[in-house]
Amino acid sequence: MNNRSSDYSPFHPWYYYLGGAVISLKQTKARIAIKDVESYRAEEFEEINSRVEPRRSETLLLIKEKIMQELARDISAYRRAVRELNI
Structure with a gap:
């Protein structure tokens, strides 16, 4: 192969x-x-969108914070991997 x-x-x-x-x-x-x-969290977002305010907005802000932290972690890992590949 x-x-x-x-x-x-x-x-x-x-x-x-x-x-x-x-x-x-x-x-x-x-x-x-x-x-x-489509987001891997699409179903979760659909459920959250059915909530009433202000709970909907509060939940979305918490999720956004978590996603931004995960993104920062993933970007750091990506950059580290690129450096290790000597690219």
Whole structure:
């Protein structure tokens, strides 16, 4: 089996393992926007949207804070991985 990085999406670890070029965070965001990817939390957001105010807004703010913390953690891990790959 002769795999190439082009056999995988840049969102798959094997893409990089097989020598695929690292895409920037801006390129990642653009690719996700083009694909119109639904949030993995879509069902949760639907349930929250059915709540009354101010509980709805309070819950959304808490989720936003958590997501922003997770994003910061993930970006740090991404940058660390890129450095380790010497790219």
